Amino acid sequence: MSSPYQQRREQLMAQIGSATAVFASAPLAVMHNDVEHPFRQDSDFYYLTGFNEPQAVAVLAPHHEEHRFVLFVRPKDKEKEIWSGYRVGVDEAKDRYGADQVYPIAELDEHLPKYLEKADQLYYHFGHDEELNHRILRYWQRLLVTYTKRGTGPVAIADSHLLLQQMRRVKTADELELMRHAIAISAKAHNHARDITQPGRYEYEIQAEMEHLFRLEGAMGPAYPSIVASGPNACILHYIENNRQMKAGELLLIDAGCAYGYYNADITRTFPVGERFTDEQRILYELVLEAQLQAIEKVQPGRPFNEFHDAATRVITEGLVELGLLAGEVDTLIEEKKHKAFFMHGTGHFLGLDVHDSGTLRNPDKTWKPFEPGNVVTVEPGIYVAPDYEPVEGQPQVDERWRGIGIRIEDDVLVTATGHEVLTAAVPKALKEIER
Numbered sequence: 001m002s003s004p005y006q007q008r009r010e011q012l013m014a015q016i017g018s019a020t021a022v023f024a025s026a027p028l029a030v031m032h033n034d035v036e037h038p039f040r041q042d043s044d045f046y047y048l049t050g051f052n053e054p055q056a057v058a059v060l061a062p063h064h065e066e067h068r069f070v071l072f073v074r075p076k077d078k079e080k081e082i083w084s085g086y087r088v089g090v091d092e093a094k095d096r097y098g099a100d101q102v103y104p105i106a107e108l109d110e111h112l113p114k115y116l117e118k119a120d121q122l123y124y125h126f127g128h129d130e131e132l133n134h135r136i137l138r139y140w141q142r143l144l145v146t147y148t149k150r151g152t153g154p155v156a157i158a159d160s161h162l163l164l165q166q167m168r169r170v171k172t173a174d175e176l177e178l179m180r181h182a183i184a185i186s187a188k189a190h191n192h193a194r195d196i197t198q199p200g201r202y203e204y205e206i207q208a209e210m211e212h213l214f215r216l217e218g219a220m221g222p223a224y225p226s227i228v229a230s231g232p233n234a235c236i237l238h239y240i241e242n243n244r245q246m247k248a249g250e251l252l253l254i255d256a257g258c259a260y261g262y263y264n265a266d267i268t269r270t271f272p273v274g275e276r277f278t279d280e281q282r283i284l285y286e287l288v289l290e291a292q293l294q295a296i297e298k299v300q301p302g303r304p305f306n307e308f309h310d311a312a313t314r315v316i317t318e319g320l321v322e323l324g325l326l327a328g329e330v331d332t333l334i335e336e337k338k339h340k341a342f343f344m345h346g347t348g349h350f351l352g353l354d355v356h357d358s359g360t361l362r363n364p365d366k367t368w369k370p371f372e373p374g375n376v377v378t379v380e381p382g383i384y385v386a387p388d389y390e391p392v393e394g395q396p397q398v399d400e401r402w403r404g405i406g407i408r409i410e411d412d413v414l415v416t417a418t419g420h421e422v423l424t425a426a427v428p429k430a431l432k433e434i435e436r
Contacts, residue, residue, distance in 0.1 A: 004174045005050045006098055009069055011167065012048065013062035020063075020119035021160050022112070022136065023048060025056040027129050043353040044125070044164050046262055051097055053088060055105050057132070061115040067101040070115060075104045113139050122154035125161040161358070169359035170374035171352060175263060176414070179352065179376060180423060182260035183412055185217040186267050187426040190254060193228075194434065199248040199273055203228040207242045210256055219258035223265060224355050227255035230273060234406025235384040237345060248274040251281055253406055257355075264355050266378050267424050268410030271434040280401050282431065283323065284383050288407045289429060291315035291381040295347050299377060299413045299420045304368035305361050309347035312381040316343050325385070327396050338395065342385060348378040351412055371415045376423070380410030 002010075012021065026042040041052050049058050051071065059070040076089035094102040103111050116122060116139055126133045136157075143153035171179065189210040197206060207228045214221055225240040233239045234253035246252060250273045257265030270285065277285060291312040298308035317339045320326040325342065326333055333339055350357035359375070362368055371377070384406040389398050411424040428434055 003050070003098065004172065005048060008167065009048055009060060012163065013060050013068065016060070016062060016121070016123060016163070018063040018119060019121035019123060020116050020154070021060040021123035021163065023058040023060075023125070023160060024127060024129055024132050025051070025054050025058075028054050041262070042127070043168075043262075043358075044161055047164065047168060047353060049097055051088075051093070057105065057108060057112070059112065059115050061119065063118055064115060067115065069099050070111075071097060071099040071102045072105045072108050072112070073102060075106075109135070113143070116140070116154060117143060117150065118152045119154050120152075122157045123160040123163050124157055125159050162360075165358050165360045168352060168357065169350060170372055171376055171414075172374070175352065176374075176376075178261040178263040179265070179412075182219065182223070182258055182263050182265040183267070183423050184426070185214060185219050185260060186257040186265035187424060188217065189213045189256065189258070190267055190269055190427045193254055193256075194269070194271055194428075197246065197252055197271070197273055199246055201246055203230055203233070203242040203244050203246065203252075206252070206254065207256075210254075214258040217258075219260045220262070221259060223257045223259040227253065227268075229253045229255075229406065232387045232404040232406070234270065234408075235386045235404065236406075237384070246273045249278060250274075251277075251405065251407065253408055255408065255410065262353055264351060264353070265424070266351055266355055266410065266412060267427055268380055268382075268408045269427055269429060269434070270407045270409060272436075275436040277431070277435065281405055281407075284385075284402075284405055285407050285431065287316060287319040287323075288381055288383050288409055289431075290319075292379055292409045292411070292429075295379050295381060296411065296413055296420065296422065299371060299379065299415060301373050301415055301417065301419075302370050304370050306368045308377075308379060312347045312379075313339055313343065316381060316383060320383075323402075324396060325398055325402065327394070338392070341389070341392065341395070342383050343381065344384070345380075345382070347381050348410075348413075351376045351378055373415055373417045375415040377413055377415070378410055379413050380408055382406070382408030384408075 023045045025045050029037040031037045055074050057072040073093045074087050090102045124136050147153045193206050193210050207226045228242045229239040230246040230252045231250040251270050252273050253270045255268040257267050295308040295312040298311050317330050317333050350359035385402045387404040411422050414421045
């Protein structure tokens with residue numbers, strides 16, 4: 001039985017025909033001086049190979065008579081492996097990853113051009129590896145110079161990342177299994193965080209408990225820097241300092257999820273630090289929850305991607321007008337984007353190997369692409385009333401009682417053949433379930 005990686009390669013090669021696609025591994029990133037960040041493979045590279053080492057290149061050449069899938073990898077090196085870990089090496093890479101041919105990465109200049117010379121197009125994503133970017137351009141330019149003599153070779157370069165957009169947008173059963181596992185661990189951590197939150201504790205204590213549980217349950221770690229934002233910190237969308245002491249009467253916004261097998265969860269919940277919401281917190285929370293529920297209803301196969309954001313935006317704008325935080329006709333306020341003073345981000349994004357996952361949103365004619373079965377999207381409306389909020393001209397002042405309240409509710413939603421499934425339903429969000 002073929003692996004998921006082989007199936008993806010075959011699917012992609014069927015699309016590109018007589019072209020050659022080249023994919024680069026992620027580079028090693030330096031944290032400080034000579035200390036490196038933990039290695040995280042490039043998502044496209046991992047999606048097609050499952051290979052989890054740096055300094056590697058994968059080549060798909062469906063037109064080649066013998067070598068349709070080629071890897072260039074680091075060779076075994078006993079001395080270097082003592083310092084930085086074992087390497088798969090050339091011989092084992094061929095057996096383990098199903099490549100038709102494997103070369104040492106040092107032989108890239110020698111061997112890669114021969115997989116390009118009969119291709120009619122080259123797919124490559126110009127990423128962070130500047131040296132490889134220049135090498136790819138040199139290979140291509142040399143082939144162009146000799147094109148008139150040979151009559152073959154790539155006359156154009158297209159972005160390989162765009163090539164994978166549609167494939168990665170639709171999740172397979174294997175991918176969904178990994179995502180469900182990441183979500184189950186993350187849900188457990190969120191529920192634990194709600195149980196242990198109380199006045200006097202620090203945000204970082206909650207972060208530490210959640211991330212401890214991530215690793216304890218076998219996850220790779222956080223999918224992204226955990227946001228544990230109490231009181232006015234919840235009005236900072238990507239707050240990650242997590243160093244404030246929590247107080248009674250405030251809310252705690254937690255946006256956190258783990259990565260499992262390279263696939264990610266992304267969950268946000270907002271709840272009282274103490275036992276109950278204040279009146280103002282409850283009113284805004286119910287408004288955000290209603291916006292989220294209506295947005296989730298728009299996550300259906302065949303519905304255009306923009307509808308769920310439009311639904312959330314309308315609910316929130318209508319509610320803010322009713323509360324006196326915005327003034328004017330709802331349609332005009334939305335058209336002029338006045339709601340962005342309180343709801344300044346999109347309602348969601350695709351989720352998968354990347355937290356903000358691949359997936360083209362629009363067609364060439366600028367119409368929105370529809371949801372398809374297998375899409376996984378976050379649904380995360382919010383309202384944020386900054387402590388120092390200053391209204392734009394024509395908009396009302398905001399009473400002090402609303403200031404410093406930040407609320408976001410986020411679920412991960414799978415598009416099914418007949419509707420949708422809220423994958424993160426194990427984390428409560430109804431008022432009666434989160435008040436104590």
